[in-house]
Amino acid sequence: MIHVRVKAYAELQGYNPEKGEEFTHEVQEGSTIQKLMESLRLPEHRVMLILKNEKKAKEEDSLSDGDAVFFYPVIGGG
């Protein structure tokens, strides 16, 4: 198992309210970001931007121990 640092911005916290905005999460070694999102119950269509270690990332990208993954929600008006 590996550990990644997750930051879920704004309404994305709603899917894991007990965890808050920033937390550490455990996933299988070699997991993709997609697997991480499934594990966190983050719906694909609610995520506008994924940054892995401050660089733009895709759901297919794989994760290593210690990676920082930031999820930003879809917002669009106001």
Place this chain on the structure above:
Amino acid sequence: MAFGCNGKILRVNLTTRKISVEEPGEKIYRQYLGGGTLALHYLLNELKPGTDPLGPDNILIFSASVLTGALPAPGMNKYTVAAKSPLSGGLGESEAGGWFAPELKAAGFDAVVIQGKAAKPVYLWVHDGEAEIRDASHLWGKVTGEVQKAVKKELGDERVRIAQIGPAGEKLVKYACIMNELKHFNGRAGLGAVMGSKNLRAIAVRGTKAQEVSDRDKASAILKSVRESYVEDPAGLGCLGTARVAPILSAGGILPTRNFSTGSFEKAEDIGGKRLAETILKGRGTCHGCYIRCKREVEARTPYEISAEYGGPEYETIASIGSLLGVGSLEAISKGNELCAQYGIDTISFGTTVSFAMECYEKGILTSRDTKGLDLHFGNHETMLKLIELVARREGFGDLLAEGAEIAAKRIGRGAEKYALHVKGQPLPMHEPRGKKSLALAYALSPTGADHLENPHDPFFEKEGGMKDIHPLGLLDPLPSLDLSVRKVRMFVYLQQYYNWLNSIGMCIFAAKPFGPFTITHLVEYTRAVTGWDTSLWEAVKVGERYANLARVFNLREGLGEKEDRLPERLHQGLEGGLLKGEKIDPEEFARAREMYYGMMGWDPQSGVPSKYKLEELNVGWTLPLLKS
């Protein structure tokens, strides 16, 4: 007469002081529903082209809808103010929520149509089927908070709801706004200046009439179902407000920063909703009937004294007088928000006009002699705050900026024009078309000039899951935000008519899909239940199309056509920084998209003139002679 409507339009002539009531008949309500669509029925029939927007012959309309006030319901509280705009010379219209529209309906009217100009300052008092024109000389020149208190005291009723302009509207600042209950703004299109040009300071309304609803049980059941489907996010729109948006857009490289030069702002986190909630947030405000409670109320003592009576900064303001100006102080932004509310100035247009001036100053096109000693470097929030009062009073350098970026740039010359970011004179709002490409169409093609609320933005519809909300419109396939192909144009056409329909029924976008709990199907069923009409989504979208076509005819008659359906040059240049560095709107791709839009709308693909077939199909063939004239 259908249920849900009063069937009565209040007509006021401020020159003759004549007040009358018009009853247009059910078919007018059914085909226009309310909002800007109903307003256009009057504007096209009664306003001559070429009328001075700040002269007595302009017509100012406040329009609720057939659904407003029927039952307390989230988002169902908006009204449109419409007139010929002093910014564009074309259609001006803007929506606001709050409390005014349900009260107007309760007072027995669906809309107010105001003509002429009062000999001296007045306010209109509308109450339970009656209206009178009252002296406002003692209110003229006062800030909005003082007027709010004074009028309620004078009328002896705290529950009176007041729509008013501020001192900026009195001074005909080109982007002066109208507000109700101090916190809800018809911000755009310079409608506050139109109201000020009529010597009309405020409209106070109070009513006790309940709307009759055709099938109250059915309507209540729908609202119950909507309520049950709504789950409040602990860090979403309700809890953190639209204020949470700034850091998110900055991470995505699409936060308008330093006059749209770049898309990422180093101080974005300092001006976001989380920081706001941790520091100066006093409470969450709302509008009539709405449990989403998205509005901010802030209070502070240092470094600026800020009162919660004016609410607090929403996203547009956080960007327009924040990142857009390189200002990273949430306190300064919040103070600026309060000042703009006190004086009655659109924060969006003010911000984009000041950012224009700041870039000119940075580039030496403006000097301290021109600015009368003010330092206009990006980031100078003290200057930003000083400029609000100078603009509102049309004093010093503020007098030039009060004209808006387009005219200010023309008067300055020396190459300033390329830094004035507007469409049809309306300064750009705080969303970046280079990262959400349907906005290229929205900004260029909105009848009122650059407008960020023509349609729900691209990021909602990038994945299959996001399409569910708009399946009833027949939109099934997701598209990338950066796509501007024919498929994106089709998506924009359908979504624009959806939003045109929402505006016609006075529905807040935050309470309807994709933002909020009302589905498209709910809204159609709710309309049937309230009005008793055997109506459908088909008929509803046709109302949206009707708006688009009536607005187009209005603008063409005023000389606004395809030449004005353009974007400022900067949007055709690459973003200078952030995650989307280098991204731009390709001019040829835009031209193709624009032609496709015209054609899909049933307009001539080159000139954008609606075909007679389209106008007849929408049952507005009566506008054809207006096009020819």
